[in-house]
Amino acid sequence: MTRLPGTSLLRGGRLSQVAAGGVAGTITMGALIASGVVPARAAPATTGVGDLPVWGCFGTGSVLAVAHPNDRMWVTARSPDGGWYQVFLPDPVDQHGWVDAENVDLLGDGSALPIDGCPSVAQAPPASGPATPSANPTASATLTALDLTTIDPCQVVTKADAEALARTPLFAGVPGIPDEPSCTYNAPVTGPLAQVSVYIGPGAKKTLDVDRALKHRFVRVAGIADEALEETNAIFLRKGDLWVALELVRLNDAATNRRPLERLARTIAARLP
Numbered sequence: 001m002t003r004l005p006g007t008s009l010l011r012g013g014r015l016s017q018v019a020a021g022g023v024a025g026t027i028t029m030g031a032l033i034a035s036g037v038v039p040a041r042a043a044p045a046t047t048g049v050g051d052l053p054v055w056g057c058f059g060t061g062s063v064l065a066v067a068h069p070n071d072r073m074w075v076t077a078r079s080p081d082g083g084w085y086q087v088f089l090p091d092p093v094d095q096h097g098w099v100d101a102e103n104v105d106l107l108g109d110g111s112a113l114p115i116d117g118c119p120s121v122a123q124a125p126p127a128s129g130p131a132t133p134s135a136n137p138t139a140s141a142t143l144t145a146l147d148l149t150t151i152d153p154c155q156v157v158t159k160a161d162a163e164a165l166a167r168t169p170l171f172a173g174v175p176g177i178p179d180e181p182s183c184t185y186n187a188p189v190t191g192p193l194a195q196v197s198v199y200i201g202p203g204a205k206k207t208l209d210v211d212r213a214l215k216h217r218f219v220r221v222a223g224i225a226d227e228a229l230e231e232t233n234a235i236f237l238r239k240g241d242l243w244v245a246l247e248l249v250r251l252n253d254a255a256t257n258r259r260p261l262e263r264l265a266r267t268i269a270a271r272l273p
Helices: 139-145 159-166 202-213 254-271
Strands: 007-011 014-018 027-029 031-033 037-039 052-055 063-067 072-078 084-089 095-100 182-186 194-200 227-231 234-239 242-250
Touching: 063 095, 063 242, 072 095, 159 182, 159 194, 159 242, 159 254, 194 202, 202 234, 202 242, 227 254, 234 254, 242 254
Parallel strands: none
Antiparallel strands: 007 014, 007 063, 027 031, 037 072, 052 063, 052 095, 072 084, 084 095, 182 194, 194 242, 227 234, 234 242
């Protein structure tokens, strides 16, 4: 089978190689990989980002990698509705991410692609240590009782906060739907790639569970709210039963982002109800 050369993909600020292969038939690469390679087109101009994120789930979870225009990646599956393609990420460990099907071109016949979904959050292991049963049997009802529509995520993390974290100018925040609060700040296409996102409530907890299922490495951070778990370019904090996810996309040394993430997480905790 004719093989195309590997192409580059930026991951965690480091350049890594993503295998590309033939555009007809199937090959075996650890597991069956369906035909086709995906070159990434630039994201729509309305996002303010010129590159295409590879998500942990269908547009949620952490940004696992960033694809640039004309990059090529192995396509391993598609979502049940066909709106997302699963792609293979070989570095630093074998795993998969998802790209928006509307922003990529599939080279080859994708009809044989298997249907797949995000990892089951029920299988997510704990970040570290044994699980601790809740002391409050009605804890699950507490979050439901909290009216999330009263929380303005773009005030929990302001534009000034986001710019200080990203260390570059950003557009005004774009809020999510009211009952699943979120706010996303994107950098202008004329500047460096940057994005700051905050998710509050069940969406934040789901993001954490997905990242656990993907076997991301977490570190517990003391002194932030009731609980804080940090991974590369993201931190999750819990105040009572309310979870918050703070995520940063920046193509720099991720180690330099740890302290700024932790400082902003403390600020967020003080602003939560």
